[in-house]
Amino acid sequence: MTGAVNWFYEARPRATATHLALRWKGRVRYIVPRHAAGQRACWKVFHPGSLGIPLRIMARMPGFFSSTSCTEGAPIACIRKAIGRDTGLSCCSAGAAGVWCKDTLLILDSKTDEPACIVKVGEEDAVGRLLQNEADWLTKLRAETTLADHIPQLVAHGRTGDLCFVAQTPLSGSRDFALGEAQIAFLRKLQAYSLLRGRYRDSRLCRTLNARVKDLSGRLPAEWSQRIEKAMLHIECSLGDSPVLLVAAHNDFTPWNVRIREGRACVFDWEFADHEQLPLFDPLHYILGPMALHARPAAQIQRKMYDTLGQCRKWLGAERCYKPEIQALAYMLNLCTLYQWADRGTRNSHPTLVSYAKIIDYLSTDSRTQKTCDILAKVP
DSSP, X not given: OOEESSSSEEEOOTXXXXXXXXXXXXXXXXXXXXXXXXXXXXHHHHOOGGGHHHHHHHHHOTTTTTOEEEEEOHHHHHHHHHHTSOEEEEEEEOOOSSTTOOEEEEEEETTTOOEEEEEEEXXXXXXXXXXXXXXXXXXXXXXXXXXXXXXXXXEEEEEETTEEEEEEOOXXXXXXXXXXXXXXXXXXXXXXXXXXXXXXXXXHHHHHHHHHHHHTTTTSOHHHHHHHHHHHHHHHHHHTTSEEEEEEEOSXXXXXXXXXXXXXXXXXXXXXXXXXXXXXXXXXXXXXXXXXXXXXXXXHHHHHHHHHHHHHHHHHOTTTTSSHHHHHHHHHHHHHHHHHHHTTTOOOOOHHHHHHHHHHHHHTOOHHHHHHHHXXXXXX
């Protein structure tokens, strides 16, 4: 049996194969070495969650579950050459389908079978731009002495055929779904490194939101178009021309993108990072993002939002928590328009969109501010 299993592996007879492709619900989800030590490293790094038990069983009994035997193809050889190290076995975790679909390779050390490199790989221009952004941020942040110990080291960035990739050092540690001192200490450093004072209307955030909305014109359902227009106007009227604090934000700051090691937060996946964002974006996303993704009720998310805003005032200070509800509204609008822009408005049933829609509506209904916005909207 021969043929492509995915971008990186070719099917081979079991006698000559080095890897196993494990399918779940008709799709290859993981490719792991036949070697038991390589499999243990794969599960430790990729954290397959509830799939962990069936995947382990499939890997131990590949004949019974008809797992596909395979070996590495030419793209991995090119990536290994770019890494420039003596590397060993590889593993692969398949990314979710979508415009930003990427697979993640784990390259192990040839002597210890410990993780040596994490490599994110994808095709299409959109993925290339994300990986370029990540490479740029890794380079910048590693050069900042206060942040270097929190950030992976960029190992390689380039292309092989139609695929673009970023290789970086792996980060060890545990996950923590509570927003605690380690995460906040990191955010303080990140925000101190990038802090500036300016008008929201002049910020990269405002320009990005306006560009997305313009690009989505005529593509969204009327309900969402009206919701976004109202929220955008509400934010601009609320923040006005007064100077606000703007900071760099990770913009995907979630428990699965952070490892806690010896009390220090180590942060990866910098694809969506940007300057001139509002200070509450990252702490809000850390708590609310997983809830929205798992379709928790909007009322529950909203209660947690207010709890988090109260905690942020203690952790980050009053100035960074200026108009916290407006910052929360801007965070949700930024995330929702990002999802919609990626899919060109074709998919509006994502759990995050459904959950945040109701809260965006609630946060956009302050009658006093709305009256001002209505007046300004009529000015030529």
